[in-house]
Amino acid sequence: MPAGPSANLELFGSLDAPGGAAPGAQTRMGRQAWILRGLALPVTDALLRGVDEVLRQAPLRHMLTPGGRRMSVALTNCGALGWTSDEHGYRYTRTDPLSGNPWPAMPAAFAELARLAAQRAGFAGFEPDACLLNRYEPGSRLSLHQDRNERDMDAPIVSVSLGMAAVFLFGGHARTDPAQRHPLFHGDVAVWGGVDRLRYHGVLPVKDRPHPVLGSRRINFTLRKAG
Numbered sequence: 001m002p003a004g005p006s007a008n009l010e011l012f013g014s015l016d017a018p019g020g021a022a023p024g025a026q027t028r029m030g031r032q033a034w035i036l037r038g039l040a041l042p043v044t045d046a047l048l049r050g051v052d053e054v055l056r057q058a059p060l061r062h063m064l065t066p067g068g069r070r071m072s073v074a075l076t077n078c079g080a081l082g083w084t085s086d087e088h089g090y091r092y093t094r095t096d097p098l099s100g101n102p103w104p105a106m107p108a109a110f111a112e113l114a115r116l117a118a119q120r121a122g123f124a125g126f127e128p129d130a131c132l133l134n135r136y137e138p139g140s141r142l143s144l145h146q147d148r149n150e151r152d153m154d155a156p157i158v159s160v161s162l163g164m165a166a167v168f169l170f171g172g173h174a175r176t177d178p179a180q181r182h183p184l185f186h187g188d189v190a191v192w193g194g195v196d197r198l199r200y201h202g203v204l205p206v207k208d209r210p211h212p213v214l215g216s217r218r219i220n221f222t223l224r225k226a227g
């Protein structure tokens with residue numbers, strides 16, 4: 001994608017941007033890792049209806065890590081495959097372990113935005129089959145990890161941020177590599193794949209700065225090709 005004069009325009013490490021970073025700006029985090037500022041803003045109503053529909057059928061829950069710790073982020077899934085963590089490890093399943101039912105269908109607005117974002121970042125033809133939805137409350141965090149449970153490492157991952165801002169940590173290929181910090185605002189969409197697909201990443205504890213629409217919550221959903 002063209003790296004225009006505003007490719008790196010962002011408020012570095014700061015959440016003091018009431019309207020978020022400039023919509024339309026593109027933050028390049030790595031060779032094949034981008035934040036597309038505000039790309040979701042025109043469709044937030046449809047996305048939030050989709051979120052409500054998913055949560056009605058598959059409520060948010062705090063999963064356990066394989067080490068037995070309760071995650072501070074609550075999560076659920078939609079699409080054919082859903083990500084699960086328990087004392088046995090991480091994996092994708094076709095059914096929700098809480099209900100035994102298939103995961104809710106992926107809302108059309110999620111898949112459409114994911115295809116658009118992937119194409120803008122140089123990954124044409126992305127067809128996600130899994131969507132992991134995370135809900136952060138003040139203090140929730142996600143420690144540094146790699147996303148490596150998906151079968152097809154050639155496919156990118158697309159993430160959509162809604163609600164309160166958060167600081168995203170973007171590390172390297174080793175857990176101890178230094179991490180860049182990037183704020184993620186309501187409506188921002190991140191896409192990463194290729195050489196950046198397996199980089200360590202995480203989210204710092206979220207500060208309580210209520211969002212006008214979502215209040216003291218941050219919703220992030222990630223679209224993946226898991227099967």
Ligand code: MD3
Pocket residue numbers: 033132134142147159168170190191192196197198199200201202203220222
């Ligand atoms: C990874 N979610 O669900 S997505 C996850 O904000 C997850 O909830 C985070 O990590 C969240 O597994 C972060 C944003 C993101 C953006 C760019 C990346 C993750 C990335 C680039 C490389 C690797």
Ligand code: FE
Pocket residue numbers: 145146147201
């Ligand atoms: Fe991740």
